[in-house]
Amino acid sequence: MIIKNRYLRPVITSDLKNKMVFIGGPRQVGKTTLAQYVGANDYKKYTYLNWDNRQDRKNILSGKFEAESSLIIFDEIHKYKQWKNYIKGEFDKHKDKFHILVTGSARLDLYRKGGDSLMGRYHYYRLHPFSVAEVLQINNNLKIFKKLNFPKINKNISKVFTDLFTFGGFPEPFLKKDNKTLRRFHNERLDRLVKEDIRDIEALRDLSALQILVDILPDKVGSILSLNSLREDLQVTHKTISFWMDILEKFYYHFRIYPFTATKIKSLRKQPKMYLWDWSQIENEGPRLENMVASHLLKIVHFLHDSEGHKAELQFLRDIEGRETDFLITINKKPWLAVETKLSDKKISKHLKYFAEKLDIPFLYQITKEPNVDFWQDNIRVISAEKFLGGLI
Secondary structure: OOOOOOOOHHHHHHHOOOOEEEEEOOOOOOHHHHHHHHHHHHOOOEEEEEOOOHHHHHHHHHOOOOOOOOEEEEEOHHHOOOHHHHHHHHHHHHOOOOEEEEEOOOOOOOOOOOOOOOOOOEEEEEOOOOOHHHHOOOOOOOOOOOOOOOOOOOHHHHHHHHHHHHHOOOHHHHHHOOHHHHHHHHHHHHHHHHHHHHHHHOOOOOHHHHHHHHHHHHHHOOOEOOHHHHHHHHOOOHHHHHHHHHHHHHOOOEEEEEEOOOOOOOEOOOOOEEEEOOHHHOOOHHHHHHHHHHHHHHHHHHHHHHHHOOOEEEEEEEEOOOOEEEEEEEEOOEEEEEEEEEOOOOOOOHHHHHHHHHHOOOEEEEEEOOOOOEEEEOOEEEEEHHHHHOOOO
């Protein structure tokens, strides 16, 4: 199985007609493969330049591009200190001659503070790992505030769900489907993340302590994240642990979601929950399923924001009395759908019912890992994870 035609390809190709496109995302999620696929299939000729390659670097600095190229792909150019001014200059000078696509394993919007010289010249996309619908090339055409439509379960969907649950959505381990490959992928990706990507851009004195933080975070998935607890574990200051968490989030190791606040409920404020971009690192099945669902939902939110401009957010529900529901997607701060994840329990969540009534949430789902489950109760659809995820992006 080879999946090169990623879900972002149509919107990237469309946006390139008028502006530059930047593709960010985790290391090894497939940004370069996607960019080259766009170049090979949507343009007569393209040039690929990687800042890490010595000859390409010379060509970049000298402005030497192949004359007939209608697309120039710059990979990892954010490692060049003057990259923003350089890209701005090339775009302003040559925008009628060729298009520009930029990829990078760090967040390409890291330096927006203090003014952005590229403002108005580019669109930024976040590429996510494979999902059930993307692997099966299902186009669900999601529409905000409309109900989700789910595919009929078959052997292909069940197998793809099982493979994604086991090996995660990063291309290499997912396509290989081999435990040895998965273990080596984890080790090499995390080692390079800390010792190469972060070190190259951020001045950190204690990389070994940051490595320890990376190792302990998978056990924190799905629970309320306490920076004070992490500070005590690593014996560092609150400022330091907060800085490290921000850095790891900027480099797509983890993401945080925050509680939804509303006057109708006494919401827990500020304290987030944390999930990993690579859910295959999580050993326990319950948190892994919750993380997998969180990742699929975040993929929707980022797509709606990056491609359509909607103010979409992934949040969770928790009040001061301890009632909690795992996920809530909002558009312009208005609830669209709520999701509760259970490993095997099909009994309706009282907390989901409570929040649904209080906040008038249009669509409610309770997900279970158990196969062949799909029924309605109290306006809540209880549904197998494989079927639910097949109805997303």
